[in-house]
Amino acid sequence: MTTFGYIRTSTRDQNADLQRDALKAAGIPANRLYADEGVSGTLASRPRLDALLDRLEDGDEVVAWKLDRMGRNTRNVLDLIEQITQKGATFRSLTEGITTTGPMGKAMLTIMSAFAQLERDTMLERTRAGLDAAKAKGRVGGRPSKVDDKKLAKIRSLVASNDHTRAEIADMVKISPATLYRVLADL
Structure with a gap:
């Protein structure tokens, strides 16, 4: 054995x-x-x-x-x-x-x-109910965005100028290139 x-x-x-x-x-x-x-x-x-x-x-x-x-x-x-x-x-x-x-x-x-x-199953049900209640109150879970309105305006301005690469823009606004591409996809 x-x-x-x-x-x-x-x-x-x-x-x-x-x-x-x-x-x-x-x-x-x-x-x-x-x-x-x-x-x-x-x-x-x-x-x-x-x-x-x-x-x-x-x-x-x-x-x-x-x-x-x-x-x-x-x-x-x-x-x-x-x-x-x-x-x-x-x-x-x-x-x-x-x-x-x-x-x-x-x-x-x-x-x-x-x-x-x-x-x-009970734990999952409570979790879903809590998320639904938070969503109904306008709160969304997850990590806060690194891009606020001020950064978004700067990104729009830099992209419109066509003077910088995407990597340069990301560096200028202190975000990763991946985050920049996600922001641009939502524009």
Whole structure:
């Protein structure tokens, strides 16, 4: 029996150290950790997870820091756990303390997956409602524009004069060429 760890972060900005440390504390050596970093849990195919699944044999165990690292919705998680069990391996979640070694663990896994999806769906619904409410009040999310009315007027004047390249204009108004091209596209 060999125990393998699986780590997943959704974006490259996220840090996998917490997951890595928890799996190490659970006794899983670094050479048996499979990490998909910057890979969405909604994707059915994840390169390192696929490699882990290919390697599994009867009696092996797959350990994840948390159930939601395996997938983003109940169906995806349950399908993945089914693939693991079809190979004769088991799954264990450290945070939730769930294992598929017995029928009660499998039942709890199904329930926890459903609650995880409910939590995610509720969070998305609240986020959308908040964005819609802000939009209705005239507030728009996102980063403030680097080009105010004064810079826009200067850009228009410099472009109209035809005396400068786009790169020179961008440098003169202290914005990147990419920002300048976005501004010009909106004119």
